[in-house]
Amino acid sequence: MNTEYLNNFEEKLQQELLHLCTNYGMLDSTLLAADDIDNRWHDLAPEYVADAVGQIRDYPVVSVAWAAYLGLGVAFGWDEDWEYYAQVSYQSYYGEQGFDDMDEHIVRDLLQLPLDSKEAGQLEDIIRRCGQATVSMIRHEQIEPQSPMAFHVFARACRTMFRIGAxxxxxxxxxxxxxxxLGRNLNELPS
Known part of the structure; x- marks a missing residue:
């Protein structure tokens, strides 16, 4: 596997999505992150990707976009009660219809945002735009469908969307x- 190619693709996608989110006022040109959150992706990724791969043909944007919702949920848990949320199962992020309504469950039940609220609408809009940009970038790479490289590019795209959501x-x-x-006298810092 060409790791350098995958790293470059992931970095290029991250910069593109960061730029998009900054233009829409959702981020400030910086990817906020925490090692705990990034490491949690490694725990959840196998199950997420297994769910998402089945969506690629009919719902390509959903297949990557739901990773951003998962990132929202994990970041919420990191802030709320990490000791608890670091242990919850992947399926706990499911909605009543499983993977299909994971987005609504995370926004409504974890973030406590009414689905018809302005803030929920803004999240839906930016995540959809990021999902569309991600699918477009994947297609632009002209990778052979269903190849090992296509799988790895898809997995990297999902990780990037997860990080953007977080x-x-x-x-x-x-x-x-x-x-x-750095270098200031510690006695001068406010307490």
């Missing part, structure tokens, strides 16, 4: 990167 939720929760001055 970053959106972290920003929504008020997290941000702040520049700190």
């Amino acid at each position: 970053a959106i939720e972290l920003k929504r929760l008020g997290y941000k990167f702040e520049k700190i001055e």
Whole structure:
């Protein structure tokens, strides 16, 4: 497997989606992240990808977009009670109809946003746009369908969407990167 190619694809996709989210005011040119959240993707990815692969032909945008909703849910749990949420099963993110309504379950039941609210609509809009951009970028790569490379590109795209979703939720929760001055006397820092 060409790891360099996959790394370049993932980085290019991440920058494209970060730019898109920044233009829509959902992020601030920086991908907010936490190692706990990124590591949780490794736990959840096999089951997510198994669900999503079955959606590719009929619902290509859904197949990648739901990873962003999963990222929203994991980031919410990281902030809310990580000791608990780090242990929940992948299926706990399912809606009443399983994978199909995972998006609504995460927004309504975890994030506590009414589905008809402006904020839920903004999340749906940006995640759909990111999903469309992701599918477009995958198609642009002209990879042989159902090949091992196609699977790896798809898995990397899902991970990128997961990270974008997590970053959106972290920003929504008020997290941000702040520049700190190293070398300042610790006695001068506010307590």
